[in-house]
Structure formats: structure tokens, C-alpha cells
Amino acid sequence: MFAYYFKLGIRSLRRNPALTALMVITLAVGVAASVSTMTILHMMSNDPIPQKSSRLFVPLIDPATLEDYTAGEKPGDIQITYTDAMNILKSGLGVRRTALYGVAGSVEPPRKEIPPFTMGGLAPTRDFFAMFDVPFAYGQAWTEADEARGADVVVLSRPMAEKLYGDVNPVGKRLNLMGFPYTVVGVTEKWKMLPRVYLLQGGSPYATGEEFFIPLASAVRHETQHNGGMSCSQNIGPGFAARLASECTWVTAWIEAASAGDRSEIQSWLDNYANEQRKLGRLKRNAPNRLYDVPGWMEYTGVVGKDAKLQTWLAFGFLALCLVNTVGLLLAKFSVRASEIGVRRALGASRAEIFRQFLIETVVVGLVGGVLGLLLAFGALQLISLSGKAMANLARMDWEMLSLTFIISVGAAILAGLLPTWRACQVTPAIQLKSQ
Amino acid sequence: MEIRPIFAALMRNKTGPILVALQIALSLAILANALHIVNERRGIMARPSGMADEHAVFRILVRTLGNETPEQQLADIKRQTEVLRAVAGVAAVAQVSQMPMSTSGSNTSLALDPRQAKESALGSIYVSGDSLVKTFGLQIAEGRDFLAPELVDVNEATENVYPPGVIITKPLAEKLWPGASAIGKTMYFGTGPEAQPTRIVGVVENLISAHAEFTERGMFSVIIPQRAYGGGRGTLYAVRAEPGQRDRVMKEAEAALRKSSALPLILDLTTTDDDRSNKYRSTVTVSWMLVTVSLLLLVVTCSGIVGMASLWVTQRRKQIGVRRALGARRIDILRYFITENLMITSAGVFGGVALGLALNQLLVSKLEMSRLPGGYLIAGAVVFWLLGILASYGPAWRAASISPATATRSV
Numbered sequence: 001m002f003a004y005y006f007k008l009g010i011r012s013l014r015r016n017p018a019l020t021a022l023m024v025i026t027l028a029v030g031v032a033a034s035v036s037t038m039t040i041l042h043m044m045s046n047d048p049i050p051q052k053s054s055r056l057f058v059p060l061i062d063p064a065t066l067e068d069y070t071a072g073e074k075p076g077d078i079q080i081t082y083t084d085a086m087n088i089l090k091s092g093l094g095v096r097r098t099a100l101y102g103v104a105g106s107v108e109p110p111r112k113e114i115p116p117f118t119m120g121g122l123a124p125t126r127d128f129f130a131m132f133d134v135p136f137a138y139g140q141a142w143t144e145a146d147e148a149r150g151a152d153v154v155v156l157s158r159p160m161a162e163k164l165y166g167d168v169n170p171v172g173k174r175l176n177l178m179g180f181p182y183t184v185v186g187v188t189e190k191w192k193m194l195p196r197v198y199l200l201q202g203g204s205p206y207a208t209g210e211e212f213f214i215p216l217a218s219a220v221r222h223e224t225q226h227n228g229g230m231s232c233s234q235n236i237g238p239g240f241a242a243r244l245a246s247e248c249t250w251v252t253a254w255i256e257a258a259s260a261g262d263r264s265e266i267q268s269w270l271d272n273y274a275n276e277q278r279k280l281g282r283l284k285r286n287a288p289n290r291l292y293d294v295p296g297w298m299e300y301t302g303v304v305g306k307d308a309k310l311q312t313w314l315a316f317g318f319l320a321l322c323l324v325n326t327v328g329l330l331l332a333k334f335s336v337r338a339s340e341i342g343v344r345r346a347l348g349a350s351r352a353e354i355f356r357q358f359l360i361e362t363v364v365v366g367l368v369g370g371v372l373g374l375l376l377a378f379g380a381l382q383l384i385s386l387s388g389k390a391m392a393n394l395a396r397m398d399w400e401m402l403s404l405t406f407i408i409s410v411g412a413a414i415l416a417g418l419l420p421t422w423r424a425c426q427v428t429p430a431i432q433l434k435s436q
Numbered sequence: 437m438e439i440r441p442i443f444a445a446l447m448r449n450k451t452g453p454i455l456v457a458l459q460i461a462l463s464l465a466i467l468a469n470a471l472h473i474v475n476e477r478r479g480i481m482a483r484p485s486g487m488a489d490e491h492a493v494f495r496i497l498v499r500t501l502g503n504e505t506p507e508q509q510l511a512d513i514k515r516q517t518e519v520l521r522a523v524a525g526v527a528a529v530a531q532v533s534q535m536p537m538s539t540s541g542s543n544t545s546l547a548l549d550p551r552q553a554k555e556s557a558l559g560s561i562y563v564s565g566d567s568l569v570k571t572f573g574l575q576i577a578e579g580r581d582f583l584a585p586e587l588v589d590v591n592e593a594t595e596n597v598y599p600p601g602v603i604i605t606k607p608l609a610e611k612l613w614p615g616a617s618a619i620g621k622t623m624y625f626g627t628g629p630e631a632q633p634t635r636i637v638g639v640v641e642n643l644i645s646a647h648a649e650f651t652e653r654g655m656f657s658v659i660i661p662q663r664a665y666g667g668g669r670g671t672l673y674a675v676r677a678e679p680g681q682r683d684r685v686m687k688e689a690e691a692a693l694r695k696s697s698a699l700p701l702i703l704d705l706t707t708t709d710d711d712r713s714n715k716y717r718s719t720v721t722v723s724w725m726l727v728t729v730s731l732l733l734l735v736v737t738c739s740g741i742v743g744m745a746s747l748w749v750t751q752r753r754k755q756i757g758v759r760r761a762l763g764a765r766r767i768d769i770l771r772y773f774i775t776e777n778l779m780i781t782s783a784g785v786f787g788g789v790a791l792g793l794a795l796n797q798l799l800v801s802k803l804e805m806s807r808l809p810g811g812y813l814i815a816g817a818v819v820f821w822l823l824g825i826l827a828s829y830g831p832a833w834r835a836a837s838i839s840p841a842t843a844t845r846s847v
Contacts, residue, residue: 022739029732037725065628106702108501116501116700179503222503225669235630238596306803307722310473314466317795318729321462325740328455332747387721388714423451 009364027369030322032376053294064233100124102227121212123219139171139186150217201228342432366413460784465791486642488573499670506666530566541646550631560645565663579638593666607655745831760840773832781824
């Protein structure tokens with residue numbers, strides 16, 4: 001019976017072409033609006049490292065002065081001082097630790113036909129690569145020894161390696177970076193975290209990947225400026241050394257624990273550490289030390305923009321409106337068929353049977369609307385991705401969203417069809433037959 | 437009027453009218469809030485940057501491959517400034533630490549009294565050894581521009597120098613000293629015992645901050661008269677071209693800089709127009725999306741009203757025929773349907789006003805939006821009343837054209 005009803009449903013699409021078209025288009029537009037905004041929200045709030053997100057932790061230690069502090073005040077800072085970052089690196093906490101900041105470096109390409117340019121990258125410690133599962137195309141991360149002496153070694157991203165050296169293995173080659181000769185030790189495979197949770201500084205968290213990596217110690221030795229914000233609660237002295245020793249926050253640290261359960265252990269280490277530092281005359285605020293796993297970090301830093309949430313809410317409001325509209329149109333469509341229902345009922349069809357037939361007919365409308373809505377959503381996303389690099393990275397449909405579109409459109413159609421279908425079942429055969 | 441019979445007829449078959457009213461309520465609520473947001477965003481984008489003829493201004497970021505000493509950097513800055521000034525069609529050049537709306541720059545806390553715990557305001561810091569008033573084309577509201585002796589060279593690598601005098605924007609002056617003249621007054625960089633005093637020598641009408649924040653902070657800028665070098669991040673120049681010559685001047689300035697340097701330079705040229713459109717790009721996207729949804733909203737609601745009204749006309753052909761046969765004129769039938777629709781629309785509009793306020797309340801509490809002014813709801817209500825009449829006119833006219841004979845024949 002299902003196949004037959006399905007065929008009937010397809011046939012009935014042609015019965016009231018204007019009304020049906022209106023219904024399909026209304027559904028499609030509603031689905032397209034909600035799916036395209038939801039895709040962006042979905043990509044924005046995407047967990048970029050699901051296999052580890054519950055055991056990667058960011059510690060935050062408030063180093064600011066006491067003067068402008070009221071206890072329990074919500075802190076706005078998302079970085080820590082160089083001093084605290086170094087101490088966390090040395091702590092032996094968890095399985096791996098890293099500290100990092102964003103850098104920009106001028107490059108003198110070995111190929112003379114390319115003029116010098118600037119690339120954006122990261123100055124982490126070597127654990128970073130293993131911690132965030134960065135894949136390597138050639139070579140590997142720098143060694144412990146290189147790290148310890150702050151050697152001038154660099155890991156390039158694959159597109160950057162190809163730009164500089166062409167399609168060959170550049171490991172071992174020299175690169176003039178920031179005015180110093182660096183040695184290439186590795187090339188990462190195409191790798192981009194969306195959002196870029198490991199460093200929420202310097203540009204959109206959805207825009208670009210890293211073009212190169214140099215050891216934190218090397219960057220500090222060459223007094224490389226950080227790319228991103230710095231927050232100071234007191235005036236600091238001139239020069240880079242003063243910044244390293246200052247209570248200004250400009251570094252992000254990460255700790256990888258063996259399991260999510262080690263959180264309390266890390267927290268108690270942080271609290272002990274802060275108490276020790278307090279004895280040394282630092283951390284006067286005595287503010288709570290905070291620890292975030294990746295989802296908590298995204299929540300705390302507000303990576304997902306308010307505009308994206310607003311758009312999604314409005315789009316769902318719009319979908320609701322489209323649904324109400326479809327209910328009305330379906331009512332209209334079914335009401336003209338009262339006599340047909342009367343005949344079927346008189347010939348022995350049960351109410352359940354009628355219900356099934358008309359619900360399947362609505363599902364057909366939902367499917368057609370869904371397919372059209374999906375096409376419209378693709379178009380809308382294409383349009384949205386024209387508005388900048390970050391949006392182009394976000395406006396991408398994945399399988400999850402694709403199936404969700406179908407669930408939404410068919411679900412919407414069924415929801416819209418319930419009331420009209422129920423009304424159709426209420427037709428009393430006698431009255432319908434009499435009036436013919 | 438025949439309101440009571442129409443109402444009674446509506447009450448007999450409630451589903452359809454309720455659906456239409458619900459649709460109108462939903463669209464009115466969304467429409468009013470969407471337009472409110474769009475208008476607010478437009479207001480933010482329309483804020484003046486304080487720069488005269490923004491189209492004539494661009495910035496050049498100059499970086500080198502090597503590591504010059506701070507002294508070499510200072511010599512380079514002075515030489516490059518002269519090279520840029522010598523380019524035909526350049527009206528003014530200033531070495532500067534940050535550019536308006538470029539979304540990259542620094543802020544500092546400002547206080548009226550070093551003993552206060554909280555800062556009075558956060559200011560966006562423009563550090564320039566040349567006249568920004570001339571290069572940006574700022575309008576001096578009070579006081580004066582910096583004098584030549586006030587513009588000093590500061591080596592960032594070895595010294596921290598706090599300027600004795602600064603220029604601030606009028607919105608910042610109003611925030612710090614409401615209703616009073618700011619000239620000659622003292623404010624502090626930072627709070628606490630290390631706060632550094634400075635005097636206000638001039639107030640400019642406006643200068644938008646580097647990050648162009650959407651709050652009042654976006655207009656809190658401070659100009660510091662220093663040529664800072666030795667910071668190691670490259671040198672940024674703001675260049676004002678003669679009106680209409682920007683694109684040519686940009687090309688020639690780039691060529692002149694490259695020619696003047698023995699070492700290869702990394703140059704990054706961006707117009708202020710581009711900075712502005714980059715800064716507000718996502719705002720424009722959101723606005724367009726909201727406008728599109730609003731238009732679709734109107735179309736869908738309109739089609740809903742037409743659809744339902746047509747259905748009712750078809751369902752009541754017989755009744756209409758009977759009424760016509762009993763002496764009702766066309767105008768009576770027309771009026772009946774339009775009145776009926778107006779009643780449904782009104783119910784929807786009242787529901788929509790309540791729903792719109794509720795939605796706004798939600799946006800205010802969850803997304804920190806501002807309150808919805810009543811004007812939007814009133815305008816929305818008028819729009820939907822007109823839309824209701826327009827949409828129902830077609831079906832009502834068809835109803836009125838039903839001849840009594842055809843309508844009653846099938847009985």
C-alpha cells in the first residue's frame with residue numbers, strides 16, 4: 001500500500017499545480033534559510049579535535065594587580081604570562097605540555113623569482129605537533145635537543161613548502177627567516193583546525209592555518225614580536241626582556257592529560273603553584289585559577305559569534321512561519337478532496353488508512369521541498385562564502401548537515417501535514433455522498 | 437457594519453483564520469526585530485571615522501628581511517617619510533602606530549585620578565611623529581595640533597617615554613569631563629601608583645579607533661606625539677593623496693620606496709576604503725541576510741493570506757450566490773470579505789506586537805541587543821494591515837463577481 005500511496009502522492013502534486021508549487025517553495029525557502037544558517041553555526045561550534053577534546057586543557061592564571069579588582073569578578077583575559085607558561089612547561093603535568101604565541105616572519109625565498117614576503121605562523125614547543133595530531137608530509141618535529149638550545153629550525157606547512165621549494169622534499173634546506181638562517185626540519189601535511197582553538201588571537205579563528213612553526217625558544221631568543229593581543233595591568237619597561245619578565249599576558253599554554261579524569265590533579269597543581277608564587281609576591285589577586293577543556297574553552301572564549309546564533313534563531317522563526325503557511329495550504333488542498341475521501345470511506349477504508357494516505361502525500365511534498373531547499377541552501381552558502389575567507393571556510397555542507405536537512409524538511413512536512421490529515425480523516429462519508 | 441455576523445461565521449470555522457493570524461503574528465514579530473537590528477547595524481557603519489575624504493588615504497606597512505639596529509630603523513623612517521613626501525600627488529605622510537578600522541592596534545586604560553581603582557575609559561592609542569591632524573584630515577574642535585618641539589623620537593627597545601601632552605577625541609573628552617572643556621586638564625595612563633600623567637592639548641571632533649568597536653569605545657582615541665622605533669614590527673605609514681589620485685599615488689609610492697632601498701622590502705599597501713569594508717564585511721552580510729529573510733517573510737505571509745482567502749471564497753460560492761440573489765450588491769460581498777480579512781489581520785497584528793516584544797526581550801537577555809523602539813511595531817502593524825487588504829482584495833473581488841444565477845444553480 002505504501003508504494004501505491006507514494007505514487008498517488010506524486011500524482012497529486014500535479015493536481016493543484018499553483019497550490020502545490022506554493023507549498024513546495026514555502027517549505028524549500030524555510031528549509032534553505034534554517035539549514036544554511038545552521039551549517040555555519042555547526043561549523044563554528046565544531047569540536048576541532050573530538051578524539052582528545054576532553055583531555056586537552058588550557059590553564060588561566062590571573063596575574064593582574066589587586067587595585068582594580070573586586071573578588072569574584074569575571075575575568076576577561078584568555079592568555080597567561082610568559083613566566084607562568086614557562087613554569088607550566090617545566091611542571092611535568094599530564095602527558096604533554098606546550099606554550100605558544102603567534103608570530104609573523106619575513107621570508108627571503110630561495111627562488112629569486114618570488115619577491116620577499118611575510119608569513120604567519122606559530123612559535124610553540126615540540127609537543128604541540130603530537131598534542132594536536134599535526135600530520136607530517138616530510139621530516140618531523142624538531143628534536144628535544146633543538147628545543148633545549150632554541151635552535152633555528154622551522155617546520156613549514158605544505159602549501160608554503162611548495163611555494164618556496166616546489167614539489168620536492170625541502171628537509172635540510174636553509175631558509176632566511178626574519179633575517180636569520182633557519183633549517184627546515186619538517187613539512188606538515190595540509191592541516192587546519194576549525195576553529196583554531198589552540199590560539200584564539202590575531203585574526204579570525206576560522207580564517208587561516210599556520211604557514212610555519214618555529215621553536216618558542218628560538219622566537220624568544222630573536223625577540224620575535226607576538227601577533228595578537230597583550231593585556232597588561234601595569235605599565236612595563238621598554239624592550240623584550242622586560243616583557244618576558246612582566247605580568248603582561250600574551251602566551252597560551254596547553255596541557256594534555258592521559259585522561260579527562262586527571263583534571264582535578266592538574267587543578268590542584270595549579271592551585272599549589274599559585275600559592276607558591278604568592279609567597280614570592282606575585283598573583284596578588286588570589287583569583288581562582290581556571291582550567292578549561294576544549295569545549296569549555298570554546299564556550300568561555302565565545303568563539304561562536306553572537307551574530308551566528310542570532311541568524312539561526314531568526315531562520316528557525318522563519319521556518320516556523322513557513323510551516324504555519326504550509327499547514328494552511330495543505331488544509332486548502334485537502335478540503336477540496338472531501339468527496340474523494342467520502343467515497344473511499346464508504347467503500348470500506350478505515351480512518352487509519354485515510355490518515356496514512358494523506359500523510360504519505362505530505363511526505364512527498366516534504367521530500368520535493370527538501371530537495372529544492374537543499375539546492376537553495378547550497379546557493380545561499382555559495383553567496384555567503386563570497387563574504388570573506390573565514391566565511392568561505394565555514395559555509396561548507398558536510399554529511400551531517402546534509403542528512404539533517406532531510407530530517408528537517410521531511411519532519412517539517414509531517415508536522416505541517418498532521419493537522420490537515422487529521423481533519424481529512426474526520427470527513428463523514430454520508431454527508432459527502434449525499435451532497436453529490 | 438456587519439461585524440457581528442462576520443465574527444459569528446469566523447467562529448464556526450476557526451482553524452483557517454487562526455492559522456492566518458498566527459502567520460501574521462510570527463512575521464510581524466520577526467520583521468520588526470530584524471529591521472531593528474539592520475537599522476542599528478547601519479547606524480554603526482555610518483559612524484564618521486573623523487577622517488576628511490577617507491577615499492584619499494591609504495597605509496603602507498614596510499618590513500625588511502634583516503635586523504637593523506634601532507638607530508638604522510630611525511634613519512630609515514626619516515628617509516622613507518621624505519621619499520613618500522616627494523612622490524607627486526602626495527598631500528601628507530605620517531608614520532603611525534595603527535590605522536583607523538584596520539582591526540590591529542593597541543588600547544590603554546585611562547584614568548582621571550591615579551587613586552581610582554577602575555579606569556575611566558579605554559583609549560585606542562595612535563602614536564605618530566608627524567601631524568595626524570593633517571594626514572587623517574581631522575577637525576580640531578578645541579585647543580591645537582602638536583607643535584614641532586612636542587614631536588619626539590622614542591626608542592621603544594630601551595626607553596619608555598610618556599608624553600607630556602596628548603590630543604584626544606571629543607567623545608572621549610565628553611566621557612572624561614562631561615560638559616567641561618578638556619583643554620589643559622590632566623588624565624593618567626593606567627591606574628595605581630605607576631599611573632603616568634599627561635595634559636590634554638587638543639581635542640579633535642572624531643577619530644574612530646583601530647578596532648572600531650561597536651560601543652561608544654569605538655570613538656575613544658588618543659594621539660601621542662612620538663616617532664616610535666626599535667619595536668621590530670615594521671613601519672607603518674599613513675599617506676594622504678591629492679583628491680582622486682590615490683590609485684596612481686599608491687603605485688608610484690610603492691615603486692619609489694623599493695627604488696630608495698638597497699635591501700629588498702616587503703610592502704603591504706591597503707586603502708582606508710578597504711580597511712572600512714573589511715571591518716564591516718560581516719555586518720553587511722548579516723544585514724543583507726536579515727533583509728532577505730524579511731522580504732521572503734512578507735512574500736510567504738502574503739501568499740498565505742491569498743491562499744486561505746481563495747479557499748474561503750471557493751467554499752462559500754453557494755452562500756455568496758444566495759446572498760446576491762437575496763439582494764446583496766457586489767460592494768457588500770467585497771466589503772464582507774475585506775472586513776473579515778481585516779479582523780483576522782488585526783488579531784494577528786495584536787498577537788505580533790506581543791510576540792515581537794517577547795522576542796526582543798529574548799534577544800536583549802541572550803544576545804545583548806538593544807530594546808526595540810515602538811516605531812518598528814507600529815510601522816509593522818500598518819504594513820500588515822495594508823498587506824492584508826491588498827492580499828484579500830483579489831479573492832474578494834472574485835467572490836463579488838460570482839453571479840447569483842451560477843452560484844445557486846447547483847443547489
